[in-house]
Amino acid sequence: MLLTLALVMTCGPQGLNGAPPTARPNIVFAIADDWGWPHASAYGDPAIKTPNFDAVASEGVLWEHAYVSSPSCTPSRGAIITGQHFFRLGAGASLWCHWPAGEFAEYPALLAQAGYHVGSWRKAWGPGKTAGDLPPGGKAYPSVDGFFEERTDGQPFCLWLGASDPHRGYELGSGERAGIDPDKVHLSPHLPDVPEVRGDIADYGFEVQRFDRDVGRVRKRLAQMGELENTLFIVTGDHGMPFPRCKGNVYDSGVRVPLAIAWPERVPAGRVVTDFVSLTDLAPTILEAAGVGVPAEMTGRSLFATLLSSKEGRVEAHRDHVIFGRERHVPAQDAPEREGYPVRAIRTDDFLYVRNVHPDRWPAGTPDHETCASRGSWLADCDNGPTKLWLWEHREDEAVRALYALSFGKRVGRELYDLRVDPHQLRNVAEEPGYAEVRVALSDRLTRALRLAGDPRVTGSLAVLEGHTYLGGGGGRWPYK
Numbered sequence: 070m071l072l073t074l075a076l077v078m079t080c081g082p083q084g085l086n087g088a089p090p091t092a093r094p095n096i097v098f099a100i101a102d103d104w105g106w107p108h109a110s111a112y113g114d115p116a117i118k119t120p121n122f123d124a125v126a127s128e129g130v131l132w133e134h135a136y137v138s139s140p141s142c143t144p145s146r147g148a149i150i151t152g153q154h155f156f157r158l159g160a161g162a163s164l165w166c167h168w169p170a171g172e173f174a175e176y177p178a179l180l181a182q183a184g185y186h187v188g189s190w191r192k193a194w195g196p197g198k199t200a201g202d203l204p205p206g207g208k209a210y211p212s213v214d215g216f217f218e219e220r221t222d223g224q225p226f227c228l229w230l231g232a233s234d235p236h237r238g239y240e241l242g243s244g245e246r247a248g249i250d251p252d253k254v255h256l257s258p259h260l261p262d263v264p265e266v267r268g269d270i271a272d273y274g275f276e277v278q279r280f281d282r283d284v285g286r287v288r289k290r291l292a293q294m295g296e297l298e299n300t301l302f303i304v305t306g307d308h309g310m311p312f313p314r315c316k317g318n319v320y321d322s323g324v325r326v327p328l329a330i331a332w333p334e335r336v337p338a339g340r341v342v343t344d345f346v347s348l349t350d351l352a353p354t355i356l357e358a359a360g361v362g363v364p365a366e367m368t369g370r371s372l373f374a375t376l377l378s379s380k381e382g383r384v385e386a387h388r389d390h391v392i393f394g395r396e397r398h399v400p401a402q403d404a405p406e407r408e409g410y411p412v413r414a415i416r417t418d419d420f421l422y423v424r425n426v427h428p429d430r431w432p433a434g435t436p437d438h439e440t441c442a443s444r445g446s447w448l449a450d451c452d453n454g455p456t457k458l459w460l461w462e463h464r465e466d467e468a469v470r471a472l473y474a475l476s477f478g479k480r481v482g483r484e485l486y487d488l489r490v491d492p493h494q495l496r497n498v499a500e501e502p503g504y505a506e507v508r509v510a511l512s513d514r515l516t517r518a519l520r521l522a523g524d525p526r527v528t529g530s531l532a533v534l535e536g537h538t539y540l541g542g543g544g545g546r547w548p549y550k
């Protein structure tokens with residue numbers, strides 16, 4: 070793909086209080102692995118404490134409606150790095166792929182070309198393999214100290230602060246031992262309210278808090294270096310929590326993530342913004358903040374103007390929706406092609422409309438462990454853990470059957486949720502007569518948005534998305550214990 074540069078602006082406007090513009094900002098992008106909304110104390114989580122995320126939010130902007138492009142590690146991270154929707158990334162649209170190095174503009178590489186010291190610590194792009202000279206997130210450093218040791222004095226830097234938290238596996242009981250009360254955890258109503266599940270969520274919370282401490286350590290270090298004021302500091306997650314009907318799904322539990330952005334020198338503090346944001350918007354934002362031209366191929370839209378404003382609530386009227394979707398997560402279908410469970414969806418304030426491209430397939434992978442044991446693909450699109458196990462073992466219970474079906478049962482081709490009365494997206498009203506008009510309007514709007522963004526599922530060149538080799542192992546290997 071040709072790199073067409075359209076120079077947006079150079080760093081020019083004055084700083085806060087009319088102060089003269091300063092040096093180009095540093096960029097720190099902190100991303101947790103499998104951390105979903107609303108699991109931060111800034112969003113009101115009753116049990117999980119995230120003082121460092123909260124500090125970024127209070128020093129800058131807390132975003133209420135941030136969504137990933139795809140609820141799977143590799144495509145979500147590829148979309149962030151390229152500022153483009155996952156479905157434009159060819160092999161990069163699926164988990165565990167060969168990264169199409171050199172085909173797409175990558176913000177870390179563009180910053181390196183502009184003179185930034187660029188690198189990553191812990192999980193950046195992936196899982197997958199790249200043939201490029203450098204990983205898409207920049208050179209991987211074994212420590213944050215090592216990253217700064219290679220920086221030239223005064224050189225602006227761009228650090229990808231990764232984490233493997235709160236990805237599974239968890240240490241059983243770690244949450245409660247760390248003081249997280251299982252009775253108080255945020256429990257989505259699609260999950261059973263039983264001690265096993267509450268404990269599992271507390272253990273997830275333990276790892277969220279560990280990530281938050283990593284963020285705090287780096288912020289403290291930047292403060293000691295005198296660099297915190299002129300750093301664009303972003304904290305988010307790559308998709309929702311690794312629980313049934315969360316990660317890998319296009320409901321809020323899978324695609325909605327925490328997001329806070331601060332830049333004390335330039336961004337007015339203490340604001341809450343409700344604009345709909347796709348994490349594809351971050352690459353253009355970072356480039357604009359650094360005074361680097363934004364490639365026209367990036368479908369994301371810069372948040373820079375909103376960051377520099379003092380506005381709150383819905384700042385830009387056109388940011389009233391986002392689109393997202395998925396291709397193959399883990400190959401988990403009991404079918405020869407094993408191409409995954411492709412989905413596209415659109416989310417507005419009031420509705421979520423979902424298009425399941427292959428409702429004949431299993432959304433979380435086939436549940437038939439006897440025929441699939443040898444291939445290790447039992448419910449493989451959902452990470453193994455105590456919550457999945459509890460649902461499996463109680464799937465025939467009268468009180469559990471419906472919950473099990475929400476997570477693991479087959480779905481219909483189209484789903485519509487009225488968030489005004491069903492905020493947790495549990496009751497599909499797509500076929501109810503009173504919703505026909507809304508359903509058709511959202512379906513049309515989704516198709517238009519996908520066509521505009523060049524989605525091969527709409528434009529018809531499916532070979533771009535399918536048939537790529539899966540380079541990983543099984544996600545839900547049987548036996549499950």
Ligand SMILES: [Ca+2]
Pocket residue numbers: 102103141142236307308
């Ligand atoms: Ca992840």
